[in-house]
Amino acid sequence: MYPERAKPKSGAENGRKKRNNSLKPATQPHTNDYTQHYVHTNILPQRFVKNSENQVEGYPNLQKLFRLKEKHVARHATTPYGCRINIDEMVPTLNSWIHNDKLIFDVVMIGCLTDNQFIYPLLTSLPIDRLISKPGFLFIWGSAQKINELTKLLQNDTWAKKFRKSEELVFIPVDKSSPFYPGLDNDDQALFEKMQWHCWMCITGTVRRATDGHLIHCNVDTDLTIESDGSQNSAIPAHLYKIAENFSTATRRLHIIPARTGTETPVRVRPGWVIMSPDVILNNFDSVRYQEDINKVGTHLPMKNEIETLRPKSPVQKKPM
Template identity: 60%
Template sequence: MNNYTENYIQTDEFPQQYIRNKENTVEGYPKLQKLMDLKEQQVVTHSTKAYGCRMNVDKMTPYLKKWLAEDGLNFDVVMIGCLSENQFLYPVLRSLPIDKLISKPGFLFIWASSTKINELSRYLNEEIVTKKFRRSEELIFIPVDKDSCFYPGMANGTDESLLDKMQWHCWMCITGTVRRATDGHLIHCNVDTDLILENETPISSTDSENTFESQTQTQKDSNSKHSSIFKKNNNCVPSEIYKIAENFSTATRRLHIIPGRTGLNMPVRLRKGWVIMSPDVMLNNFKPKEYIKETEQLLNLPEDPEIEKLRPKSPVQKPKYKNSAH
């Protein structure tokens, strides 16, 4: 038996608490560290300003259809869901015009807890979805322990199993044609792993400060009685989840849809380079025409020679030649 598994049974301490490089997964690998730093700097430099679209769940689909019909607006990266159990995942997925909302090639990330994974699988197995999207990768996020704000308590509420279902799942799907060996201007593969571990320090502390700086002084004053509460809490979306999408796709048009309320204890903070649609997003400043004007000059991040030198690449297959008969 694995020692950490036995230790969990005896002490109720999760094995991931003993992983030493949770805060910096590339510790001891200077080239990977430099690659991560360069990627982060590039994304920040070429990101749009942070946009929020405050919208009740039942209004999301009509508004998205309005963006498509009136503004011709679509995105290259769409993320749906966050690390909250209170999400109307399946009905929202069924109603969203996802195939029209995402450009080709485009990338779809859908997050769900263990209790929602059957709903997610049911949706992805529907014929109308399989014709337009293909599953590429499954990503996993694991909270550090039961005290984490990302611990999916509802997944274990009625389960008498000895083991806890604490992971969050994400299916990454692709529409259109993209090849990892030849389309380096569109995707950067193998920069991150498919397993994300929560840091013991607040995951989104840096992003939280950036979020507050992006709000107007008037909004800060009007929400002053809540600001101290917000600063003490995490984002309902760990920054690592955003970074996975940012590191993989070079596209600059990114949309995040959160189909459910998260409440004051799990605020929906803004992030540069993303349009975040949620009933509880902290700032409501999205204007389609302004966004289109801001993104039309740079749809993909420019190629960086240093990043190209450092990032992992898939080998280009050599053409096969048939031996001629003599």
């Protein structure tokens, strides 16, 4: 007996087979491999993020919300104040503000995108519990190399009782030529470079996003910011301030910069903020005048219905039947 020969398939069956094969996914799908592109060109992947200049591009409601928030914050901002002072005089000056001038702030930012700042020694001696109100908000910026120091600080029993870490924000420079590139410190032979900046956003007191819309506007900004061309003319990109302004409705804001930044990256004043720095351009802070400004604008931004309608909110929980 001879084995039966396979019958030749008809043209229709061959056509079905070809069509079925065409539906199979490719074994090696095409991808945008910017990691491999960096190996060949030395151009970092963040250069190719399309919406780094405008993070809400393509979202008309969020764009409108950002414009309304910016105008609302500017309308209720104090005169821009600068306090030019040496780093070793910062703590005594702050103590004087607290005890003699009875000053208190709702939003305090510490640090900038400069790697030579003395954040840890300053924070351990700062009268932070009397400087910030309850509820209040603290933003601490540091390079990736200083994460361990800041984590150790926030895990300290004294700090853990005062502040609760709520969010972590990240800022990424576009390349090594950026004025915000932190460098490798003492580890010049590292295979992976830690070039990002981190911000710990901490809360003192109790704030609930579902019920305290008069104090905070959550979920307005993204947690990740990539350097844009407009952020290179100052030691502190404007978006760092906008994150705090968009999050908290408080108008009493203080920024402490414990570092020398020099003339190439100037520290500019900003409406609604008191900026303490050795190199701040303007030195005009007066506690009496500042308190008069606060009395005029109020300690918090007034509610605006259009902003409340547009801003993201926590979902309303249904009451049990």
